[in-house]
Amino acid sequence: EEKTRSSYEQKLQNAQHSVSKKLLETALAKQSNLIASADVTTTQELLELAEKVGPNIIALKTHIDIISDFDYEKTIVPLKALATKYQFLLMEDRKFADIGNTQELQFTSGVFKITDWADFVTSQVIGGFESLDCFKNVGVVAIIGMSSKGTLTTNSYREEALKVALSHPNVIGGVSQNPIPEEILLFTPGVNLADSGDGKGQQYNTPEHVFKTLHTDFIIVGRGIYKSDNPEQASITYKNEGWSAYLNSLEK
Ligand code: 6AU
Numbered sequence: 001e002e003k004t005r006s007s008y009e010q011k012l013q014n015a016q017h018s019v020s021k022k023l024l025e026t027a028l029a030k031q032s033n034l035i036a037s038a039d040v041t042t043t044q045e046l047l048e049l050a051e052k053v054g055p056n057i058i059a060l061k062t063h064i065d066i067i068s069d070f071d072y073e074k075t076i077v078p079l080k081a082l083a084t085k086y087q088f089l090l091m092e093d094r095k096f097a098d099i100g101n102t103q104e105l106q107f108t109s110g111v112f113k114i115t116d117w118a119d120f121v122t123s124q125v126i127g128g129f130e131s132l133d134c135f136k137n138v139g140v141v142a143i144i145g146m147s148s149k150g151t152l153t154t155n156s157y158r159e160e161a162l163k164v165a166l167s168h169p170n171v172i173g174g175v176s177q178n179p180i181p182e183e184i185l186l187f188t189p190g191v192n193l194a195d196s197g198d199g200k201g202q203q204y205n206t207p208e209h210v211f212k213t214l215h216t217d218f219i220i221v222g223r224g225i226y227k228s229d230n231p232e233q234a235s236i237t238y239k240n241e242g243w244s245a246y247l248n249s250l251e252k
Pocket of ligand 1: 037039063093122143145146147148175189190191192202220221222223224
């Protein structure tokens with residue numbers, strides 16, 4: 001008999017961090033476990049995408065440093081308004097990977113001032129436990145394993161990375177292509193219904209696969225949505241696929 005997973009309701013009861021609670025509450029309220037990755041390069045594209053997919057997602061994942069015309073007032077202020085309007089969180093996929101002091105500067109300073117607007121951020125844990133101390137006011141999603149071909153996140157790396165992630169109070173989850181302990185939330189990118197790869201090392205799985213075999217909590221979809229002819233419809237498709245895959249994964 002296969003092991004069952006905990007439901008979002010069960011995870012919500014055990015959640016300690018305010019951002020974990022918010023994510024789980026949003027998932028249940030919107031019946032969605034979809035995070036759209038907005039890997040677009042202008043403010044207009046970013047805001048248009050957020051407007052189209054906003055109702056169907058629990059979070060919008062940004063790479064804010066690829067926005068060529070970034071301006072706090074013109075980019076972040078309206079993005080935050082859309083996040084409030086459609087009830088989604090902002091996940092900045094910065095993948096910090098330095099010593100604590102440098103990460104703190106990258107998080108709080110420069111033009112992006114991530115600390116002022118992101119609900120949660122991604123970070124490598126390669127800098128060790130204390131490198132994560134600076135993310136006090138947000139949740140951290142630790143990079144445990146990567147989706148790309150030839151990644152150096154081997155079994156033994158992932159084991160050590162998990163020790164850091166599970167022990168740090170700022171960490172709410174991990175990004176991985178393998179199952180992780182249920183104490184933290186699992187975020188899985190590399191999800192696409194049409195393709196198996198992108199010719200640049202990315203490797204894709206289906207929502208069904210990642211819920212069934214990894215017991216993931218949230219799927220992250222980039223090109224499957226923003227490159228689609230109809231991003232709004234694509235977000236509905238991934239939302240529905242993700243939700244039914246989640247429900248199926250609750251059954252024995
Ligand atoms: O669906 P795609 O391939 O268009 O986009 C996947 C998104 C990109 C990557 O930077 C990110 O997910 N990603 C991550 C994250 C979220 O941290 C880790 C990883 O291992 N693979 C991956 O693709 O924005």
